Amino acid sequence: MFDWRWDFTFEILPQLLWATMNTLLAAGIGYGIALVLGLVLALAQRTPYRPLTLMVREIVEFIRSTPLVLQIFFVFYVGPQFGIRLDPWTSGMIAIGLHYAAYLSEVYRAGLDSIPKGQWEACRALNLSPRRTYFRIIIPQALPASLPGMGNYLVGIFKDTPMLSVIGVAELMHTANALGSETYRFLEPYTMVGVIFLAISLPTAAGLRLFEAWVRRVLGMSK
Amino acid sequence: MSEHSYPNRLEPGGPMIRFSNVTKRYGPLTVLDSLDLDIAANEMVSIIGPSGSGKTTVLRMLMTLEEIDDGVIYVDGEPLTHMERNGDLVKANAKHLRKMRGNIGMVFQHFNLFPHMTALENCMEAPVQVLGLSTGEAEQRSVELLDMVGLADKKNQHPSRLSGGQQQRVAIARALAMRPKVMLLDEVTSALDPEVIGEVLNVIRALNSEHNLTMLMVTHQMGFAKEISDRVCFFYAGNIAEQGPPEQIFGDPKNERTRQFLSAVLEAT
Numbered sequence: 001m002f003d004w005r006w007d008f009t010f011e012i013l014p015q016l017l018w019a020t021m022n023t024l025l026a027a028g029i030g031y032g033i034a035l036v037l038g039l040v041l042a043l044a045q046r047t048p049y050r051p052l053t054l055m056v057r058e059i060v061e062f063i064r065s066t067p068l069v070l071q072i073f074f075v076f077y078v079g080p081q082f083g084i085r086l087d088p089w090t091s092g093m094i095a096i097g098l099h100y101a102a103y104l105s106e107v108y109r110a111g112l113d114s115i116p117k118g119q120w121e122a123c124r125a126l127n128l129s130p131r132r133t134y135f136r137i138i139i140p141q142a143l144p145a146s147l148p149g150m151g152n153y154l155v156g157i158f159k160d161t162p163m164l165s166v167i168g169v170a171e172l173m174h175t176a177n178a179l180g181s182e183t184y185r186f187l188e189p190y191t192m193v194g195v196i197f198l199a200i201s202l203p204t205a206a207g208l209r210l211f212e213a214w215v216r217r218v219l220g221m222s223k
Numbered sequence: 224m225s226e227h228s229y230p231n232r233l234e235p236g237g238p239m240i241r242f243s244n245v246t247k248r249y250g251p252l253t254v255l256d257s258l259d260l261d262i263a264a265n266e267m268v269s270i271i272g273p274s275g276s277g278k279t280t281v282l283r284m285l286m287t288l289e290e291i292d293d294g295v296i297y298v299d300g301e302p303l304t305h306m307e308r309n310g311d312l313v314k315a316n317a318k319h320l321r322k323m324r325g326n327i328g329m330v331f332q333h334f335n336l337f338p339h340m341t342a343l344e345n346c347m348e349a350p351v352q353v354l355g356l357s358t359g360e361a362e363q364r365s366v367e368l369l370d371m372v373g374l375a376d377k378k379n380q381h382p383s384r385l386s387g388g389q390q391q392r393v394a395i396a397r398a399l400a401m402r403p404k405v406m407l408l409d410e411v412t413s414a415l416d417p418e419v420i421g422e423v424l425n426v427i428r429a430l431n432s433e434h435n436l437t438m439l440m441v442t443h444q445m446g447f448a449k450e451i452s453d454r455v456c457f458f459y460a461g462n463i464a465e466q467g468p469p470e471q472i473f474g475d476p477k478n479e480r481t482r483q484f485l486s487a488v489l490e491a492t
Contacts, residue, residue, distance in 0.1 A: 118335035
């Protein structure tokens, strides 16, 4: 009853590995969007303009409180009703980038909040502009504290890319589904998907720990 | 503003710092109550008093870390908290504050060095980023100042590798690198271990004798305040209860509150 077929496994492997490239690309682009947009969302919540701060806060809460798969569907299927027609890749990248931007903004926020008040006051006393205060003093210090959270969401976004299969992005899960429905064999494709995810996630997580230690050392903040 | 009259700028030859009827409140609590205080150029003034008397607030308002609720502060003849608009004084905008802040440097109780930068980088940061000095000029200036505070050999160390006394000396060098006219010292030895307080006080002595600086120091080191100050102000309940030359304040205090405070402090040491 448990008939694993190696010949079939090797036959589909090239296709799965090719799809893995798409998965990595989706995770990479999505994460890139999330990193930048997350910072914008975090900084926007620290401006003295109360309406902007409140609005961004609500947007972040809204995104974090609704499922990613719903957001993907929304961008792809509801967008056209408002005249916004996007291909699956673009829709997927917007949805997943925005989703993780909301989570990363919280990571950044915690990191920024961890900076003692005295650092801000020193910047003021030295007459550093707000921009330089953030980019030269505050963010470099907030970064080491934010890195573990940022790393978790990198692995998180990677593991969430299969959700893009629902709108037809040809990533790993989508390809495994297609192979399964062509051949009526699901054991090997799905198992291989799991193996591939594991083979990428585990070393990535380990690499991130090393990276964190390296950043701390470079910034002279190793304890 | 109240019925007080505030000139748009002070006459030349006036004080370096003037607090004119300055009030500061935190909610229902009035921490400074209609304070008037003049400090002459190159004067060294120590502020002493019980905690909660508004001492530190005086420095924080001068550094523009706190806004004031009433009155005007002048620095070097110009209003700091306000600016002139069509002949009237209005609340200072960010640009005016930035301009005025350039006159003032501050050293904090907890040093507040940038932990991700070396001692030298800490000193160079603002001269390069704010004054627009070249890296070479800023480095030269910073090394000279680190040398002055006796830390030229530590210039490439991060703060975490320095003792508290060394960190505070770097912080003094960092403030000096901006060439301020006014230097604010906020309980600069309060967070230090007793054995390193002396090295920081020595640097302040040198500053006082060798630089043209107006200094305002909040301190609990009564012996040091007595030795170094031109004038001592005793703060109580948001205003100056008594001020005068150190010999008089410490030797023959007139105010009952001053007497009580000094006997309590001297008993504790």
